[in-house]
Amino acid sequence: MVRPMKPEDREAVLDIVRATGMFTAIEIQCAEEQIDIFLGQPGQQDYSLVVAENDKGQVVGYMSYGPTPLAEGAYDIYWMAVAPGVQGRGHGRKLVSWLEDRVKDWGGRLILIETSSQPKYERTRRFYLSLEYREVARIPDFYKPGDDRITYAKYLESKERN
Ligand SMILES: CC(C)(COP(=O)(O)OP(=O)(O)OC[C@H]1O[C@@H](n2cnc3c(N)ncnc32)[C@H](O)[C@@H]1OP(=O)(O)O)[C@@H](O)C(=O)NCCC(=O)NCCS
Structure with a gap:
């Protein structure tokens, strides 16, 4: 099940972010800032966070997303992570599919x-490719020399346009 993040999920989500071993201290701080904006500023619309629960109601993953500034019908997935012990079991796919369904409901397209x-x-890139996201842009040496920023995109068929 995918549902909006609640204040009581905060530590579980941060534990997952840290446990992946993928993120630097600054990246973890950035993830934490998004969590606190979402939980602490109910009126804001820039960042939304959802969690994935397993069958026992435990939080096993999360995703942050929001409308892409100045673009019509476009949404960014800012951050996502699934607990290392349960990766590869479809939780990530469920989070992304959930957002795709919502974006279609909202008449979004991208x-x-x-x-x-x-x-x-590498595994993360294969994950996006397997969900039919395609590389549409790459900025060489963006994060640091030898570390490109790759943008993946998926254009959706909105329900309203069908
Ligand atoms: C990337 C991540 C969120 C994916 O979540 P996940 O729950 O492990 O992924 P899923 O089990 O839903 O995989 C979905 C699909 O991706 C593909 N996939 C997943 N892992 C794969 C792998 N190691 N090799 C090839 N394909 C893979 C599969 O095709 C899978 O399809 P299937 O469900 O038909 O088997 C998760 O692995 C993660 O937290 N990684 C570390 C943090 C990270 O990189 N976050 C993203 C950057 S912000």
């Missing part, structure tokens, strides 16, 4: 995800 070209993100 979802964007950025990631790094570092070898440690």
